[in-house]
Amino acid sequence: MPATTTQPWRNRSYHRRWLLEQADALFGFFQNRAFNPKGGFFDLDATGKPLNAANPVRGIHSTARMVHCFAIGSLLGRPGSDLIVDHGMKFLWERHRDTKAGGYFWTVDDNGPRDGRKQGYGHAFVLLASSSAKLVGHPLADKMLADVTEILETKFWEEQHGAIAEEFNADWSVIAPYHGQNSNMHLTEALMAAFEATGERRYLDKAERIADLIIRRKAGENGFRVAEHFDGNWQVDKGYLGDQMFRPPGTTPGHWLEWSRLVLQLWALGGKQHAWMPDAAEALFAQSIALGWDKAKGGFFYNLDWNDKPDMRDKLWWPASEGIGAAAFLCEHRPSAFHEEWYRHIWDVIASSFIDEQNGGWHEQLTEDLQPSYTLFGGKGDIYHALQACLIPLYPATGSLTKGILAEISGH
Template sequence: MTAQSWISLATHRDWLTGEANRLFEFFQHRSINPKGGFYEFDDLGNPLGGDDPARGIHITARMVHCMVIGHLLGRPGCSQLIDHGMDYLWNHHRDRKHGGYFWTMGNDGPKDATKQGYGHAFVLLAASSASLVGHPLADEMIDDVTEILETKFWEDEHGAISEEFEPDWTPIPGYRGQNSNMHLTEALMSAYEATGEDLYLERAERIADLIINRKARETGFRVGEHFDENWNLLKDYRGNEMFRPSGTTPGHWLEWARLILQLYALGGKEKTWMPEAAEQLFAQSMALGWDHRQGGFFYTLDWDDQPAKRSKLWWPMAEAAGAGAFLNGHVPSDMHESSYRLIWDTIAAHFLDRKHGGWHEELSEDLKPAHTIFAGKGDIYHALQACLIPLYPAEGSVTKGIIDSQET
């Protein structure tokens, strides 16, 4: 490589730490909804949704995960948010009649009582992270959500989970999605780190093999989002543009690039297809997804590799930073380093809200704050991990990296 990696520079690492602290300052002290769960915010940091906002299970679970990170880093007060979130997951989102976890909650019960694979993945992540700080509900929650994933969602003939059910577990047919399986891969790795049980690692490897090694490889490492029940690609699918965006989403190519390198490391570096696939996913993201005129990643592309939704969202930028850090850790190159720098340059110039705190979650094509998909600043998860992933070895999760660093 022709230049020293930013990741090795103490000054860059200090800058990342400062940005992580800014995120904690924005989210930590205002997020608790006294009626349960956590608030999401507008650009100024005011709660969204009035007196009875919908509390998505992914927001609750991600906050638990991020506050575990804060607690491990020695930030006072994070344990209160961990307790608040775990209580809400266990005593409100959990369906005591039929089992599983409701998708969204309100003050008086479920607003959407469906059982979503995406949501259950984040419950496993929250519980696995909480177990690292000895939370009293963590082990029981890990066992509970693992049983649900195994008995209700997992489809062994495909090596992945199904998508959604009615509250009584009546299947909602016709769709399989990569997004829920991608996030389950992250959660399964977290559960493997927390418990040491090989089943979690094996499940994660099977999902990655299906979605990346087989399906994405077939389409030139453009990750398909939407499939039928037999995992045939649905190129013309139209759905919820937040959770099931049409076309293909470069941000998910980037997210997978990091996840499969993490999976490669956890699996003893035996799956030799993984580094090559990660390089291909990252290269395709930068070549096809990056706006080479104005900067940032287009939200979605069509299957002719043309921008479809031209908004620039914060989470692909965050995932790109994490992917760049992992690639520099496993397969360092000038391209990976220059891309890593370009990504952070763009984040610093356009996505950081220096006036009100947090990151702008959505920008227009010309990099101006916008709100066509996201209403404000709802979530610390992507941005916080982007700031912290480069600070630890590219061998596991942020939580594992923090704990390992404290033991040496």
């Protein structure tokens, strides 16, 4: 493919229109179907019907992601988005927040907390949701942003490591001396959003420290394969088994792709001061393609063992989505035929296999042969990854998606 002699897809009017159409379809699939009148949001089955409509368990990350995504919808001017933001923010504040001990419960149902643990992963998404809600003027945003920031700083942040602890019981007693990169990665994303929403440099400083630990040092020591699991002293735990959904064993190429974009975003927001960041972003992306892509059938294997062999051979929607975001950022900051080719190639697989033209939404899991599967997920519970894949390529790679939309609105 003569990528170097043709206009990048991201600059072509048809492709940009197609991306907006895909984003609009995702908004349309989730907006009314996922709305739970009793509070929060339903996970949806493959056809768009609620899973366990009677009394579903609501994970804090799912609620917060809906707030974030429909704050994006509000900035874009999509009718009904503010209602979703308000619905989600109230549920986070009134149902997920622990008014006695502080912090936010991992899962709740109609009767109260189902899993009362305080997870770094979940608190990262509360920070993201409140930062995004602040941009659209939600009345709870400042209060929630201040509250979750205090919790993160006083309960989770470990100054000696430059990263956060993983989890606590509901009463803030320690569960185990485990550290995970996934929660810290999503906190990096949220810290950048908080920096953009408030202008407070302390958020960006923490994001840079996390990236330095997990990417420059730890991933750099492992050939830019991002380790997922660490002990209490942040030494890599290659024998950790965990669970397939949130803590899969081995390495997860989708996270290499996610970090590739986040590191470039952090580099741009920080004034391009850290020369290691774009080099690391390129290396992470190249390794994900070399080791994580199924060269025979297409798609990224979900996770690899430490011999770089596929562990779970299924292909999930979110690594493909993150591949798009990473490729889009690299095409702007480190343009090359390689990055443009893979931007197109990943979209080819998404368009042919992940987008569900019959029922709407995207298939969240495919078999090795790219057929829909439901062993990890019961249907379609998430708009976040796919929506950002559709919208990130439409805006300058200088910060978060919300920053790009706001710049367009203001004419800057």
